[in-house]
Amino acid sequence: SDPTMFPYRTIAKLIIYYPNEASPYVGTGFMYGPRSMATAAHNLYDSSKGGYATKIVAYFCVFIQNTYYSTATASSKSNFKVPSEWIQSANMKYDYGVIVFDSSPNVGSFGMQAVKDSLLDSNQYTICGYPGLQYGNGQNLWKQVYSTGYMTSFTNDYLNFHIDMVSGQSGSPLYGADNKVIGIVTYNGGENIHYEDKSNLENTANRINTTVFNYLMKYRA
Numbered sequence: 001s002d003p004t005m006f007p008y009r010t011i012a013k014l015i016i017y018y019p020n021e022a023s024p025y026v027g028t029g030f031m032y033g034p035r036s037m038a039t040a041a042h043n044l045y046d047s048s049k050g051g052y053a054t055k056i057v058a059y060f061c062v063f064i065q066n067t068y069y070s071t072a073t074a075s076s077k078s079n080f081k082v083p084s085e086w087i088q089s090a091n092m093k094y095d096y097g098v099i100v101f102d103s104s105p106n107v108g109s110f111g112m113q114a115v116k117d118s119l120l121d122s123n124q125y126t127i128c129g130y131p132g133l134q135y136g137n138g139q140n141l142w143k144q145v146y147s148t149g150y151m152t153s154f155t156n157d158y159l160n161f162h163i164d165m166v167s168g169q170s171g172s173p174l175y176g177a178d179n180k181v182i183g184i185v186t187y188n189g190g191e192n193i194h195y196e197d198k199s200n201l202e203n204t205a206n207r208i209n210t211t212v213f214n215y216l217m218k219y220r221a
Contacts, residue, residue, distance in 0.1 A: 008144055011030045012058035014026060014171065016056050029043070032220065040096065052080055055075040056075075058072045058101075096184050110175065113180045114208055123177070125174055127185055157207055172184075183205030184208070
């Protein structure tokens with residue numbers, strides 16, 4: 001209800017423009033440094049859409065369309081950091097990346113941690129981001145949504161769960177009560193037209209393990 005509160009103000013709705021697409025796509029990202037935003041790699045580079053995004057506009061603290069706290073724009077390939085393995089193979093293991101904005105949106109930032117397996121078995125975690133699909137009043141498309149739940153399974157690279165999400169929330173933070181991000185949401189296993197996950201398939205985040213943590217910190221600015 002109040003996206004200007006921490007940590008919600010650090011999470012942005014992304015409007016993404018690709019070379020081969022007439023209409024923009026949507027995604028989510030979160031700040032983890034004054035100028036650095038973590039998100040899914042497929043929000044930054046998609047070979048089927050022409051490669052790197054040509055421009056991404058991040059909207060922070062959105063209430064309804066055209067009502068927001070601040071924006072930040074990235075329009076150069078040098079602003080987008082994506083693992084070379086993602087570019088070469090689109091392997092989901094490498095579906096994480098960074099936008100380094102030229103100036104800070106001044107909204108604060110999340111902490112991050114490579115959480116221990118023992119904590120994943122017992123603690124609740126939250127996803128917060130922006131939907132890419134209209135529901136109810138069309139203005140709700142621009143409002144933040146969040147959902148909380150438990151992990152259903154995990155590996156060194158992935159965190160799996162039935163916490164509700166929908167397309168557009170790729171790049172959302174998966175974080176605990178301490179507001180430290182443990183994963184970057186990348187895959188919705190359920191039906192895109194529903195918020196409630198009506199299938200037995202798991203939604204997935206790329207886990208912030210040591211490799212991902214070091215990659216993100218390399219571009220923290």
